[in-house]
Amino acid sequence: MTSPVADRGPEHLAQRAGSGDEEAPRARRRVPERLDVRPLDRFRSFKVKLAILVGVSVTVAALLTQVSIRAGIEPLLALPLVVIAALFSTQLLARGMTSPLREMTAAARAMSRGDYSAPVRATSRDEVGQLASAFSVMAAELEETDRMRRDLVANVSHELRTPVAGLRAQLENLVDGVTEPDPAALEVALNETERLSRLVDHLLDLSRLDAGVVELDLEQVELTPFLHEVVDAAALASGGRDVRWIIEVDPPDLVVDADAARLHQVIHNLLQNAARHSPAGGRIHVAAARTDRDDGVRLDVHDEGPGIAWEDRSRVFERFQRGGAADSSGGTGLGLAIARWAVGLHGGTIEVLDDPRDDTAREGRSSLIRVVLPDPPPTT
Structure with missing residues (x-):
């Protein structure tokens, strides 16, 4: 049985194309071939x-x-x-x-x-x-x-520069009297501030990831009200983008043992990504059900965007990767990396599956991401 479909009205990730800061890996110097007799190499001691x-x-x-x-x-x-x-x-x-x-x-x-x-x-x-x-x-x-460190510095600098520049320009216009401090102008400044806040939150999560100090607070989460709550937050964060949110939970009273805060973070990141890459009037499906082997719960997020290319399906879960093409969607390239980390804390998996849309699947692209959370081992 499937819960009533929640259809809410309007309310891809690409790898950094590069700002010139990235350096190609240095090629190993080739050693010229020469006669080199080493008679004792066969001995192991x-x-x-x-x-x-x-x-x-x-x-x-x-x-x-x-x-x-x-x-x-x-x-x-x-x-x-x-x-x-x-x-x-x-x-x-x-x-x-x-x-x-x-x-x-x-x-x-x-x-x-x-x-x-x-x-x-x-x-x-x-x-x-x-x-x-x-x-x-x-x-x-x-x-x-060392390459990742340079990329991290370059990408963080780029991600910080964009909202800071927008916020500075807006505030300068307000101070100089070019723009009146009306709600529309203040909303622009607020949006840039929230973008900065999200980036800082992501970087803090990455520091926790590297430190390995995060512990889970497991509890039984009822997925129907939980997913509605996450969708409400994602719809608000999407800035009223013209997309439709569809939630399906089978059975409606399905529960999962998870850390509610971390699971919220995973689904919210997936929904934000889906909203950024969905076309106007597109639908974003969020589905939850037991796994085929009945050993856990699967959560699917599927949008109608261009999808992730086959060769990028594993790379998109790395830091600052955006599916192989640059975009101006405002993503930080950290959401899926954090989602994989949070899912891994639960002992689960996250992956890009073949798209159920035949035309997209034939092109090797997919917009379907599946999270699988295993059932906890029985206590004795």
């Missing part, structure tokens, strides 16, 4: 390599000493030859044992200057080779972290 190195050097020195004695070569002449031969054999066998250490030293110095492209080759399987492999992984992660 550095201690074994040292033992072989010492043994071979001593053996070579002893054999050459014996040969020089039998050949009647003067000791003063034979000794330098024996030492040179022993050093040559040592150098030949030791080739590659410490080169990763030298490469890591050079790479670390380059990283201190912000260059993460210095190569570190790991051809051996011993402890030094494992260290070189771990160093390369660390360098790649540091490069990605």
